[in-house]
Amino acid sequence: MDSLSTGRVADTLQRLFKEAELADRALMAQFINAEQPEQLMADSIAEHFAQESRDVRGFYRGYANNFLNVTPEYGRFLYQIARARKATRIVEFGTSMGISTIYLAAALRDMGGGHLIGTELEAGKAARARANLEAAGLADLVEIREGDARETLADVGGEVDLVLLDGAFSLYLPVLKLLESRLKTGSPILAENAFDQDNIYLAYVRDPANGYLSQAIPISEGRGNEFTIFTR
Numbered sequence: 001m002d003s004l005s006t007g008r009v010a011d012t013l014q015r016l017f018k019e020a021e022l023a024d025r026a027l028m029a030q031f032i033n034a035e036q037p038e039q040l041m042a043d044s045i046a047e048h049f050a051q052e053s054r055d056v057r058g059f060y061r062g063y064a065n066n067f068l069n070v071t072p073e074y075g076r077f078l079y080q081i082a083r084a085r086k087a088t089r090i091v092e093f094g095t096s097m098g099i100s101t102i103y104l105a106a107a108l109r110d111m112g113g114g115h116l117i118g119t120e121l122e123a124g125k126a127a128r129a130r131a132n133l134e135a136a137g138l139a140d141l142v143e144i145r146e147g148d149a150r151e152t153l154a155d156v157g158g159e160v161d162l163v164l165l166d167g168a169f170s171l172y173l174p175v176l177k178l179l180e181s182r183l184k185t186g187s188p189i190l191a192e193n194a195f196d197q198d199n200i201y202l203a204y205v206r207d208p209a210n211g212y213l214s215q216a217i218p219i220s221e222g223r224g225n226e227f228t229i230f231t232r
């Protein structure tokens with residue numbers, strides 16, 4: 001049995017996906033209604049990257065009410081990887097309202113416990129994520145650190161089994177480097193929105209000289225999902 005199928009976790013996820021669909025509908029419609037969604041996507045990634053790198057805090061303030069969440073299939077994948085890894089310490093960059101956090105914390109719960117450190121810039125989102133984790137019955141496994149990951153993740157208190165990068169994507173490389181000395185050999189690093197456009201993060205993790213094995217994965221296709229293993 002797994003807690004994704006029934007009970008408080010399943011109920012909370014079902015409610016959150018409905019709320020997310022409503023909150024992000026207008027944002028998503030830009031892509032769905034576009035005549036050339038791939039071109040819009042490519043332009044928007046480049047634009048997004050440039051704006052985000054100039055002012056991370058200001059950029060995400062504009063999305064304070066958006067979920068920007070992982071899909072249910074990607075969430076299940078996160079859950080499965082955490083189980084396969086037998087993870088006990090997980091770090092998540094970019095918590096938002098806590099959807100991905102619930103999948104990862106549910107894996108910890110179903111394996112008997114552990115600790116997840118999440119981080120979120122927006123205070124309102126961190127508060128909503130905490131309430132959602134409470135509703136899912138997972139709050140005791142999760143610490144959500146409010147603030148900029150470059151500071152909040154400087155000390156994660158021990159070795160890390162699994163990392164999810166789903167925050168400002170212009171910061172994936174600095175955040176990975178911050179965590180690097182804490183990664184265990186074989187730890188997976190999952191990155192969402194790691195798009196293949198002049199991406200310094202991808203260049204780094206795909207260069208075997210840096211001690212990683214990495215490739216794009218076709219889960220939630222089009223969302224730039226990269227799967228990486230730390231091999232040092």
Ligand SMILES: C[S@@+](CC[C@H](N)C(=O)[O-])C[C@H]1O[C@@H](n2cnc3c(N)ncnc32)[C@H](O)[C@@H]1O
Pocket residue numbers: 056060067068069070093094095096097098099100101119120121122125147148149150166167168171
């Ligand atoms: C794509 S959303 C995360 C979605 C979440 N993982 C989920 O599946 O529900 C990215 C989040 O990262 C947060 N964020 C962006 N830059 C950050 C930073 N430097 N430190 C902490 N959080 C950050 C944003 O405020 C936003 O809520």
